[in-house]
Amino acid sequence: MTGEHTPPTAKTCQWGPSSHWGPHLRLPDYLLLPTPGFTDTFNMDTRKPRIIAGSRDAFFGYTVQQHEIGGKKWLVVGAPLETNGHQKTGDVYKCPVTHGNCTKLNLGRVTLSNVSERKDNMRLGLSLATNPKDNSFLACSPLWSHECGSSYYTTGMCSRVNSNFRFSKTVAPALQRCQTYMDIVIVLDGSNSIYPWVEVQHFLINILKKFYIGPGQIQVGVVQYGEDVVHEFHLNDYRSVRDVVEAASHIEQRGGTETRTAFGIEFARSEAFQKGGRKGAKKVMVVITDGESHDSPDLEKVIQQSERDNVTRYAVAVLGYYNRRGINPEAFLNEIKYIASDPDDKHFFNVTDEAALKDIVDALGDRIFSLEGTNKNETSFGLEMSQTGFSSHVVEDGILLGAVGAYDWNGAVLKETSSGKVVPLRESYLKEFPEELKNHGAYLGYTVTSVVSSRQGWVYVAGAPRFNHTGKAILFTMHNNRSLTIHQALRGEQIGSYYGSEITSVDINGDGVTDVLLVGAPMYFSEGRERGRVYVYNLRQTRCVYNGTLKDSDNYQNARFGSSIASVRDLNQDSYNDVVVGAPLEDNHRGAIYIFHGFQASLRKTPKQRIAASDLAPGLQYFGCSIHGQLDLNEDGLVDLAVGALGNAVILWLVLLLLLGHQIFHRDCKRSGRDATCLAAFLCFTPVFLAPHFETDTVGRLPSHLGEVDVFSPCPGPETGALCTLTPSSSPPTQDTADYVKPVTFWVEYSLEDPDHGPVLDDGWPTTLRVSVPFWNGCNEDEHCVPDLLLDAHSDLPTAMEYCQRVLGKTAQDCSAYTLSFDTTVFIIESTRRRVAVEAVLENRGENAYSTVLNISQSTNLQFASLIQKVRPRGGPAMPRPTAPGHPSSSDWTSSSQVAFRLDFEFSKSVFLHHLEIRLTAGRSGPGLLLLPPLGSARCAPLLCCQPQIAWASLPPCPDLGAPLLPSVPPPSFFLRQPRQK
Missing domain, CATH: 3.40.50.410 (von Willebrand factor, type A domain)
Structure with a gap:
């Protein structure tokens, strides 16, 4: 995987073979890739949220958890100030995800036997933890207390609820027998x-x-x-x-x-x-x-x-x-x-x-009763005020519970397993929480989570937001002998930032090993405001390596960004898990959440989507105080998001995400009875994740052309395999062109017919598509042809020797003396000749040559008469039609092809020169017929001479050539000095 969207190829987009050689289109094998950006709208639907209302006084919605029991989905909602009778115990609700009212579970009525308990203000539901292994969940009351003598010890207590939403057992690892037992x-x-x-x-x-x-x-x-x-x-x-x-x-x-x-x-x-x-x-x-x-x-x-x-x-x-x-x-x-x-x-x-x-x-x-509140030999508290359950987290063999009040409010982390409880001794924490700072109240256990290391396996993480006033987070393993091994400590940078109050681990790529650890500092002060900050650490085997911070919005201050951080399953369907961060005080305490997408083994630090409470419904407050997103709640195959607010629990539905995958191909056809090459462009829209009730192979198909506006023919219904087709409103355009270098360009602009209902497009993909399709050149894979054109040309003018033997009928010996009368090799033009012919052969010994140009030029005493192709080799190209001299003609030449042709020129009756010149140049032309460097050339340049007895009285006498003429031989009219050349 590359981390970018790669839409599957639709089954209707198939290749069409070509039946003959010709100018083919080279099909593009690339896709348009999205560019990450920050937007307020993406595929988390904000138009139709399900808002479950509860008591604001009870702070219904302070915690939310998605839960599945027997295949049915529920939302478990904490209301830590809920009343039961005359006591404000707090409680937990189960809420159906689509419709219906919530039901209170009455966990506030649960009584722990053999203790004199005090349940008023015990904050039941302040922390929730679901266990998908057995479909149970844990609801904690960190301020649950019990009476010991004249004191009330706030040890905290949690209730475990089974798969039938029934109370099964209490979990209270910090509970100790009173001295008054x-x-x-x-x-x-x-x-x-x-x-x-x-x-x-x-x-x-x-x-x-x-x-x-x-x-x-x-x-x-x-x-x-x-x-x-x-x-x-x-x-x-x-x-x-x-x-x-x-x-x-x-x-x-x-x-x-x-x-x-x-x-x-x-x-x-x-x-x-x-x-x-x-x-x-x-x-x-x-x-x-x-x-x-x-x-x-x-x-x-x-x-x-x-x-x-x-x-x-x-x-x-x-x-x-x-x-x-x-x-x-x-x-x-x-x-x-x-x-x-x-x-x-x-x-x-x-x-x-x-x-x-x-x-x-x-x-x-x-x-x-000599004991009142402390141990016999100590003047400080151990676990008596531990507030166990302030945070909770399910691990491989039990449950981690944060106990912020343990050991004089320095805090601790306790563990409850099926075989008993593990309560680390005070001395286990002294390495990172020294005795001289014991009065600072570090609040270790404010939040607890775990990471999975490729080398060490399970490692626990706990935050202490008040340590030395700047905060700390520790990574550690816990042993059954009540000791700890602390592997690493992460420290905050600003006093009062509450660094470590929220910690979340994220397995981005889903391989079972943690990739990223996020540590929140929601009270981080910046630019004169309490904005909040989330620190990013990449897990490298046994160490967390700092990798910057997540970006929030600059437009909203006093947000407490990072008060809640949730690792959620893949939201944008790119196979990487994502993160949602809450800012419940943003926008004047209305609140907002930010969605960050995972990428490979890291996290994109710019949010993909911001969802504000004001976008959902009026009156929402503290939206984002809790977040959970692990289940598909409405059975559409897409993960949904649960967000808590003051007096409300909000469910945001994920919208089906569509990505554009395109292929362009051609087929052969006939036009007006002649063979032609036809092109058909298809745009196939395919959702990157097909939910069970979206089972069509193709969402849309577009036969495109460069003509009039297309007309959309909608599908008759959501049938399996139904095909939506865009058809042109006029006949497809045709093109006759000799320019096979310039590609054919397709341009499409598209949008959803009703974006307010149904799927949305990935905002990283453009809504316009421009594809240039080059012609296939038949050359190597580098798409660069290297031709080798050779031009062989000679005129029909005879040399002096040929003239002497053929016309005068002399012997070779006599003709030798005749040629010695000239000081150079000459070609003789008879007085009766009115034309000059040039025989030429053009051959390509290299790769295919496209837009081949034959440039013909001559001296002004010659006029172009004709060009005749003598023999067309099998499979070779035809010569271009005759054009005016001085202008190029073009054609395409395959490898090993050749052509022979004849050029005729007439002598001008108005321009008389002592010489003539004919030049042939073969090469290639690019766009606009600009001549490229020549690949082959030939030149004939004779000198001309006139004799007195010639009937052309207006011609001047011939110059003295320094040799006597044979009296019995008619003098030549012209002399050609240049032999034929290649």
Whole structure:
């Protein structure tokens, strides 16, 4: 492929053979090629777009994706501010591509189990990624958050939707268990010595209110013991603070004469943690008692078993009974300290009486929940605020997710696969994101994509538009051990340009290897405006090589050109994939998109078409905020384009593209009963890509001529193989010419009958066609003939020897003496002669000679009388008709042909000279019969002399020639000094 349009040859354009040798036309084997240029109109139809309207408040159209399920085409549209109930969750719509209303998928109602989620303003649909392998797609909510203690962690979450538009699973690789993921069992001493019970009940309610009870956080169960142990409620009975508090307010004191604390602890360990307990949850036991246990010998074993089960124990000693009776509590306190986990200062509490329990509620809560928002040994965030799903991209074995808030908003890229998740460590990024710049908030993962290298295979790409204020993009591979290998970093050049906020890879030639990487900097400031810029990098094995920037329009400023960049399938049918760039703020926030065509393994940097929102419909805003073009949505065999806008999703249909392919050929015919060579010119219009319902072999055929205006005979209908023919309104012109050097020129001007409906012409092809068809010369392939003309000529004037022998009848010996009377060789003209004849032979020993010219000239004492062709050789050319002396005649001479002819001249009766001269010159003439350098010549130039006895009294006497004349020999009338020449 050359990258230019090469229309297929129509089946009706065929060659016609020639039956005889003659001046043939050499047919052109070239095609007119398009010249790239920037235009507002091309083959993306702007006249009849499908505009799907949605809620502007929901920002319907912020993201768009073409999607195919079961052979049916859909448009998936994100509306990140859509409401579900009272919450602004965002959502995704499926929209039919031709007609009908969109349907909300209600993905905003999807709930992630075992977490206390917060879905308000989670921006569902902010990023979409389709997976054509299984017809699924991913819709992400990067601001989805969940509650952990007193904090909300914005980790982000995505929903995977299967081929039936049904939710299948959640994808949340940054989601981590809260530090409050605990199963807490409260062991209450309900023996008779506890008094008043209402104070214990108040303490229980207050401490429960401190707990962060809910999915993914705390579960609480309560057991009460005295002589016996009972479950007040199990761990999984209640899932909210309100429900737990309500249940706790109805717990009555069981009573009992004994305090069997060891029994109560063992019951909680072996029973309460089993009923409703969660795997992986931290086990916490809170023991509240007011006296020494009656089964203290069992405590050692019970505590050891609790240690083996990793049960953290908090123990509260209520000294009311001891203080009211003045009993020393030392033994009791030692027992309670033994029950509490080490160290005692963190796990042991004592209060003076039941009423004082309220004083330790805050302290106990703080001890249990020492983590609020960060890891134990760090003062910064890891993945808690990662906003995973800010960008998404399907790769060979899973999904890449950008997490701009990870690692203190420096960002990260996470990967979800069928075998698990890959979360690179913070240290993996330090090479390109050093610790000293950690507070800059690079936002790595703002966009993610991938390239396929011929040497390394899959390589991931991520943008960090805020890195060092100028932006950066990195190319890297990810490993299962949570490490990265960064191969290359690309850096922005201007502060605040947001370089790396949009990145797209393009396989131009479709060979499976990435050719071009495009990096957008939509806030690039130029000429006093925020115009935007798109950087072009060519992929050379393992490196990206800078190759300039794409050109936008100079007429529109503050456009944010490069806010969206999409690699789309071939739009102009040249077998190369193309690129569409969005400028959603262009034209006073109405927006526009630019189409750039691929060429070979690169990208043309000048846009082929600009489509403005104002060209489509009034009221469109932010047109071009998202773009996708991979499917043929209306089943016409052509890829269509989906573009997002504020409150709208726009489908632009690709128009069938026609390219002009032409061939010109001839056929032999007869005219007026004579053989003739006829020419017929055909123009065949053939679409470069025939959609399934365009199955005609030829769109149009034109028998052309240089005559009157042609008349168009339209096709009767869109029948298969139907032929549209242009026929002339008058008889074709005829031409009799001997000029076979000047080519025949055909000139055609054409246009579509109704360009507003149906296909359009490639604007790179001219609407006028001028073709010059040269005659075939029968020579070598270089079209340059090299003839070799030889001219052999002699006159019929006798020499002195011939005259003496033939006319005077003398012997050779006598004639020798006669010729010695002249000081040079002479030709003798008899007094009775009135004419001179020249016999000539013209022969071509080289290649064909066209427009051959025989130029005849003579002295003024001669007059041209006639030219007679003596013998016409087989296959040779005929002599031209006689013309006036001094004027050329022309004919065509094939190789090895010759002709013999005779020229007659009469002596003038008014001009008398002492000499005569006849000159013949053979050559070729170009346009306008300009004589070219001669190829052959002959010249006769005798001197003339007159004798006294000749009847021409007016002639002067002959000059003395220095030799005596024989008295018995009549003197000659003329002497010819020049012998015959070649």
